[in-house]
Amino acid sequence: MKNIIVFGLGYVGLSNAILLAQKNNVIGIEINSDKVELLNKKISPIKDDKITEFLKNKKLNFCIKVLESKEDIKNADYIIIATPTNFDENKNYFDTSSVDNIIEKLFNLKAKANIIIKSTIPLGYIKKLRKRFPGITILFSPEFLREGRALEDNLYPSRIIVGYDINNKDEYIKASEFANLLRQGALKQDISILIMNIEEAESVKLFSNTYLAMRVAYFNEVDDYAIKHNLNTKDIIKGMCADPRIGDFYNNPSFGYGGYCFPKDTKQLKANYSGVPNSLIDSIVESNMIRKEFIAKTILEKTVSSDIVGIYRLLMKSNSDNCRSSAIYDIIKILAKERKIIIFEPNILEISIENCEFETNLEKFKKRSDIILVNRCDEKLSDVQEKVFTRDIFGRD
Ligand SMILES: NC(=O)c1ccc[n+]([C@@H]2O[C@H](COP(=O)([O-])OP(=O)(O)OC[C@H]3O[C@@H](n4cnc5c(N)ncnc54)[C@H](O)[C@@H]3O)[C@@H](O)[C@H]2O)c1
Known part of the structure; x- marks a missing residue:
């Protein structure tokens, strides 16, 4: 049973926290106090049937807070970051400040836990983070859930991917351990687990979503043609x-x-x-x-x-x-x-x-x-x- 902290209890953070809280001790940190209040009453702040069901009926080791303590950080084996990375139109890049700030805090506290980023990030982001904050382990596990079925998609994942630094053997073990924690919480049998270099893991996320967006755009262009020519x-x-x-x-x-x-x-x-x-x-x-x-x-x-x-x-x-x-x-x-x-x-x-x-x-x-x-x-x-x-x-x- 591991001690896990999850920062950000939105679609990604909350579904992962619940999945892991079946077999681990999970502390969820969420800055939105309205969400914390609802969750403490076992009410889901988002529309998701499985999350609602699990909060109500399952025995979960899940504690929800607005602010973490130094003790929480010290005791944690894994820290998952699932905070927003909105696109900044002025910078023409993701605004990763919510992730940066948490990592900086963990670095200053000399956190020993393995940090796993679940937020979607720009390609090459973790390499830069590792340079800025040497000595801490930062892994990346892309998230593929659909909104409205966030927990369902984690109970039956299409795949589990964890990215690590391939030059560091210890990290392979840490990445595999984390993948196994996700697998233990899932219901699907024979889950495909892919452990790969971190930059490739970052690429999988953005290339997957861009492919799906391209497919939508393609069929929409088929439809444009049909409308224009009355087909x-x-x-x-x-x-x-x-x-x-x-x-x-x-x-x-x-x-x-x-x-x-x-x-x-x-x-x-x-x-x-x-x-x-x-x-x-x-x-x-x-x-x-x-x-x-x-x-x-x-x-x-x-x-x-x-x-x-x-x-x-x-x-x-x-x-x-x-x-x-x-x-x-x-x-x-x-x-x-x-x-x-x-x-x-x-x-x-x-x-x-x-x-x-x-x-x-x-x-x-x-x-x-x-x-x-x-x-x-x-x-x-x-x-x-x-x-x-x-x-x-x-x-x-
Ligand atoms: N929504 C999806 O379908 C989906 C799928 C895959 C990946 N992602 C990625 O995962 C990340 C999170 O997405 P989401 O949809 O869960 O976002 P969300 O907006 O639903 O949830 C993020 C939560 O983080 C909280 N938060 C912000 N800063 C915080 C901090 N410093 N400490 C604690 N909590 C904080 C917010 O209050 C919010 O509740 C984004 O990078 C997104 O691109 C989202």
Whole structure:
């Protein structure tokens, strides 16, 4: 039974903390006191059925605090960092300050624990950290979960990857031990565990997300062509995806890729490609912007200036509780210059968007809207199908 500290109890930190708290002593450190209060009442601060179930029904060795003590750090065998790394548009790079600051604190406290970064980081980041803070062990374990299924994806992981310094044999043992802790908490049998050099592990994360974003962008460009030439997108995609090399999955058109990770991770990989010949990596970010502009232009062509455009939900996925970097924001920005916009979003109350009105009553929203944009279809709109504009061809995420 190991002593583990997890910094940051969001989608990544909380799911990992719960997974590990089944068989280890876990202390979760979360600066948001509202989240700490909820968690101490065994209530999940995020929408995730498995997290809710585990908090309620499982015996977990899990203690949640706003601030760690020196004693906690001294006793820890592993310290996991799962704090945000947002994209800083001015620096054209991830803002890694939340991770940097924790590592600096641990370095000053002469922490002996193995530090594992779960946050997504720029390529080459850990090499720089190790130079800045010599003598501490910093490993990287990329996280592949989906929001809304964060714990489920850790109970049944596609793979477990841990990156270490290949010139240091001791680190291989530490990396393998950590991978085993994750495996012990999982329910899936025969989990593929990949222990590799740290820079390759960093690469796996950004290349995986950029590939997935590219796939979304590709099917969206297929859909652009079909819209422009009045073709049936569904038939084209079904025909394409019958080829097992393409596969009938992750091929549903949308208003553009969005969410917390794809927009920022594609931009970060693009920044890391500076000086490396390429055209594909650069163009993925651009393709997504073109898609959003095309959708907005299509709506402007379908409506007249007196029309009211309704936006049904700001979420990216149907089963989600957050709307970080949703594709719809950029579409709203373009449309709001030429049309009146009303938004129906019952889950997110503390938000205002320039030149837009929020309509909290669904029936009034339906009546007032001349056209309703919906990224993922919802039965609640079945009585106003003639008003609905969506590119959700297959009715799935
Ligand atoms: N959300 C995903 O699907 C996903 C998937 C893979 C990787 N990631 C990466 O993991 C990281 C975290 O993502 P997330 O979605 O869990 O973020 P999140 O915003 O849901 O959670 C981060 C949490 O960290 C807390 N926090 C910030 N600074 C802190 C500090 N100094 N000490 C303690 N707590 C602190 C915040 O209050 C927040 O609750 C990011 O780098 C992200 O790119 C996210």
